[in-house]
Amino acid sequence: MTRQMTGARMVVQALKDQDVEVVFGYPGGAVLPIYDEIFQQNDIKHILVRHEQGAIHMAEGYARSTGKVGVALVTSGPGATNAVTGLTDALLDSIPLVVLSGQVPTFLIGTDAFQEADTVGITRPCTKHNWLVKDPAILAETIHQAFHVARSGRPGPVLIDIPKDVQFATAAYAAPETARVSHYQPKVRGDAEQILRMVELMETAERPVFYTGGGVVNSGPAASALLREFVDATGFPITSTLMGLGAYPASGKAWLGMLGMHGLYEANLAMHGCDLMINIGARFDDRITGRIKDFSPHSKKVHVDIDPSSINKVIRVDVPIVGDVTHVLEDALALWKDRGSRVNKAALAKWWKQIAVWQAVKCLNYKPSSVLIKPQYALERLEALTKGMDRYITTEVGQHQMWAAQYLGFEAPNRWMTSGGLGTMGYGLPASIGVQIAHPDSLVINVAGEASWLMNMQEMGTAMQFRAPVKQFILNNERLGMVRQWQDLLHGQRYSQSWSESLPDFVKLAEAFGCKGIQISDPADLDDAIMEMIRYDGPFIFDCRVEKHENCLPMIPSGKPHNEMILNDSETAGAIGGKGGALV
Amino acid sequence: MSPLNIKKSSASHSAYDLHDPNAVLIETHTLAVVVDNESGVLARVIGLFSGRGYNIDSLTVAEVDHAGHRSRITVVTTGTPAVIEQIKAQLARMVPVHAVHDLTVEGPAVQRELALLKVAGKGEARIEALRLAEIFRAHVVDSTLESFVFEMTGTPEKIDSFAELMRPLGLREMARTGVAALSRGV
Ligand SMILES: Cc1ncc(C[n+]2csc(CCOP(=O)(O)OP(=O)(O)O)c2C)c(N)n1
Ligand SMILES: [Mg+2]
Numbered sequence: 001m002t003r004q005m006t007g008a009r010m011v012v013q014a015l016k017d018q019d020v021e022v023v024f025g026y027p028g029g030a031v032l033p034i035y036d037e038i039f040q041q042n043d044i045k046h047i048l049v050r051h052e053q054g055a056i057h058m059a060e061g062y063a064r065s066t067g068k069v070g071v072a073l074v075t076s077g078p079g080a081t082n083a084v085t086g087l088t089d090a091l092l093d094s095i096p097l098v099v100l101s102g103q104v105p106t107f108l109i110g111t112d113a114f115q116e117a118d119t120v121g122i123t124r125p126c127t128k129h130n131w132l133v134k135d136p137a138i139l140a141e142t143i144h145q146a147f148h149v150a151r152s153g154r155p156g157p158v159l160i161d162i163p164k165d166v167q168f169a170t171a172a173y174a175a176p177e178t179a180r181v182s183h184y185q186p187k188v189r190g191d192a193e194q195i196l197r198m199v200e201l202m203e204t205a206e207r208p209v210f211y212t213g214g215g216v217v218n219s220g221p222a223a224s225a226l227l228r229e230f231v232d233a234t235g236f237p238i239t240s241t242l243m244g245l246g247a248y249p250a251s252g253k254a255w256l257g258m259l260g261m262h263g264l265y266e267a268n269l270a271m272h273g274c275d276l277m278i279n280i281g282a283r284f285d286d287r288i289t290g291r292i293k294d295f296s297p298h299s300k301k302v303h304v305d306i307d308p309s310s311i312n313k314v315i316r317v318d319v320p321i322v323g324d325v326t327h328v329l330e331d332a333l334a335l336w337k338d339r340g341s342r343v344n345k346a347a348l349a350k351w352w353k354q355i356a357v358w359q360a361v362k363c364l365n366y367k368p369s370s371v372l373i374k375p376q377y378a379l380e381r382l383e384a385l386t387k388g389m390d391r392y393i394t395t396e397v398g399q400h401q402m403w404a405a406q407y408l409g410f411e412a413p414n415r416w417m418t419s420g421g422l423g424t425m426g427y428g429l430p431a432s433i434g435v436q437i438a439h440p441d442s443l444v445i446n447v448a449g450e451a452s453w454l455m456n457m458q459e460m461g462t463a464m465q466f467r468a469p470v471k472q473f474i475l476n477n478e479r480l481g482m483v484r485q486w487q488d489l490l491h492g493q494r495y496s497q498s499w500s501e502s503l504p505d506f507v508k509l510a511e512a513f514g515c516k517g518i519q520i521s522d523p524a525d526l527d528d529a530i531m532e533m534i535r536y537d538g539p540f541i542f543d544c545r546v547e548k549h550e551n552c553l554p555m556i557p558s559g560k561p562h563n564e565m566i567l568n569d570s571e572t573a574g575a576i577g578g579k580g581g582a583l584v
Numbered sequence: 585m586s587p588l589n590i591k592k593s594s595a596s597h598s599a600y601d602l603h604d605p606n607a608v609l610i611e612t613h614t615l616a617v618v619v620d621n622e623s624g625v626l627a628r629v630i631g632l633f634s635g636r637g638y639n640i641d642s643l644t645v646a647e648v649d650h651a652g653h654r655s656r657i658t659v660v661t662t663g664t665p666a667v668i669e670q671i672k673a674q675l676a677r678m679v680p681v682h683a684v685h686d687l688t689v690e691g692p693a694v695q696r697e698l699a700l701l702k703v704a705g706k707g708e709a710r711i712e713a714l715r716l717a718e719i720f721r722a723h724v725v726d727s728t729l730e731s732f733v734f735e736m737t738g739t740p741e742k743i744d745s746f747a748e749l750m751r752p753l754g755l756r757e758m759a760r761t762g763v764a765a766l767s768r769g770v
Contacts (some may be wrong), residue, residue, distance in 0.1 A: 121627070124624065128679065132623065149679055154677075186677075307676045312666065313673075
């Protein structure tokens with residue numbers, strides 16, 4: 001049975017058939033036929049954003065907090081180019097998105113028509129795949145394929161560019177079950193022989209460590225459950241990248257905290273000193289490895305990743321396992337149990353004793369103040385007052401982001417949304433709205449820096465319009481804090497352009513948007529203000545004036561190995577030198 | 585037009601030459617990449633090479649299966665063994681890529697390139713050019729009283745050496761297709 005319909009109707013029908021509930025978008029000339037179809041139905045909710053970058057970050061927040069594919073709709077030309085940052089962000093953090101863009105009619109393509117841009121050309125390097133659909137007969141099938149590609153294998157953003165005449169033209173609709181099966185079928189089961197080698201290494205390891213990443217979260221809740229079981233059964237310590245927080249609970253016994261440039265001392269030294277590193281769904285990013293030559297010099301390395309190109313890209317590994325984390329963990333755990341659930345208990349006890357010595361350093365300690373709000377203290381209080389609540393956290397990018405990762409605890413996956421790979425200032429506010437749209441009754445907090453927050457603050461309008469009671473917790477240091485910190489460490493305290501001048505009055509800004517704001521600067525007021533924010537029924541802007549010159553520590557300076565970590569301010573002088581200065 | 589100054593194995597100098605001077609082991613590999621013949625697929629493959637700083641020494645592409653909508657891209661690339669491994673993995677994960685064959689490691693392969701060379705000259709030089717062409721089994725596909733266009737197929741090295749010999753004899757212009765390659769046997 002074939003149904004004839006216009007391309008525009010096909011778009012909406014295909015989205016419904018893909019179980020899409022929400023689309024984040026912004027209209028324009030080249031997508032009007034699709035908007036006309038959206039007007040005439042009620043199944044799909046459309047969230048009208050204020051800037052297309054916001055739409056993509058919202059779709060990202062939606063996707064990351066639900067595990068579903070996020071969907072955005074933008075017009076041609078400027079609509080599509082505004083989406084580029086979000087697409088790149090989603091590509092680097094492996095977030096599944098389907099972005100639909102309008103295009104000028106096929107007969108005008110190439111003429112520099114009004115609002116024409118080479119959207120597939122521009123977005124080719126920042127999508128997992130993209131399509132320009134010139135024939136309405138293959139439009140529906142292409143949309144179904146797009147969802148398949150976005151969510152299969154290593155997830156990522158895809159884009160479909162749809163010329164306006166294709167939206168008007170009529171053709172037969174292809175339902176998902178009748179659409180051609182894509183040849184794109186990444187391998188999900190790991191190689192049995194390599195899994196055996198991994199298990200053998202685990203049985204005898206003296207100083208093992210699990211190093212997990214966003215791949216565990218992306219693989220779904222089953223992966224986190226298996227990971228927890230494996231970690232608890234083996235008693236191996238576990239650390240995670242920024243992207244993987246929550247896959248193993250922060251309250252778990254084996255948890256070492258985050259690793260990497262601003263990771264915990266014990267986590268980084270465990271990585272440096274281990275004899276078996278089990279990388280699950282992480283990618284040896286430069287924020288993690290520090291100087292490659294000195295990265296974990298004495299360990300055998302296992303790497304589980306669904307993307308074969310991640311393996312041996314940066315670090316040579318001994319046991320490469322290409323597959324989906326859930327499948328690989330399932331197989332490895334079963335095999336390990338079958339063989340008698342063996343670990344080297346005596347050595348492990350010694351290893352934990354060593355780790356306890358590192359933990360005793362208390363690397364997250366900071367100098368408290370009774371006069372000024374220390375950003376770390378603000379986050380400690382936020383953690384204490386919201387712990388156990390049905391809570392989702394997003395962040396912007398900068399020092400506040402790293403402090404949030406250090407001082408907030410995540411007990412479950414999909415609760416922590418931050419721009420890791422691209423480090424996109426302006427991500428957090430729209431992402432928090434996307435999360436809130438998916439979880440209307442949950443507490444959604446964006447831990448922000450004042451500078452990042454301004455980058456997409458127009459989206460407060462979206463939050464108001466769609467009654468998304470997102471809490472904007474701004475750690476306002478009146479500085480581009482992370483930039484200031486690098487200038488402190490690397491450029492002789494010459495703070496070139498790294499302060500925030502002429503900031504708006506955030507309380508009045510909140511009023512202007514029709515929501516509520518508060519400004520505090522006295523640590524004594526912090527708890528009450530946080531409680532007021534939580535209790536307020538609506539979007540809330542919290543201007544938390546904090547110490548302006550705090551550095552985010554610990555820190556492994558660029559180009560240094562894990563065991564050359566800066567722990568406190570007295571060690572920062574001349575910390576980044578030589579080649580490190582050229583790195584970012 | 586000035587005579588071309590073609591250095592030995594000039595074909596291996598690419599626009600994206602990013603040889604790491606410290607890397608000792610640089611290998612040349614010929615890859616056959618089977619792709620969907622869809623618009624933009626070549627841009628995608630080339631974009632991967634330029635975006636990630638890989639070398640393209642030579643690249644050819646044409647549809648090889650009309651019904652199946654498949655094209656075959658033959659790309660000759662150089663890099664350290666780790667880079668070559670990365671290139672193959674990066675190609676293999678692209679959505680329109682069906683298969684990546686490394687003809688350099690998958691056993692013996694035949695490689696051929698076609699070249700057209702315009703050689704202008706009179707007298708002794710002209711006769712000498714014709715004699716050498718015969719030795720190299722290059723065919724004359726166009727001639728005037730003052731010039732020849734030679735066509736030859738062979739390995740890139742053979743074409744390099746023929747071009748080298750033609751240079752003093754009046755080589756004016758050259759066009760090369762890049763390498764097409766197939767593994768030997770079945
Ligand atoms: C779009 C974008 N531009 C520039 C940067 C570089 N950058 C990284 S952190 C930072 C400062 C962020 O300041 P703020 O949001 O106030 O956070 P803080 O570090 O003060 O906590 C800058 C400019 C970036 N990451 N993203
Ligand atoms: Mg700031």
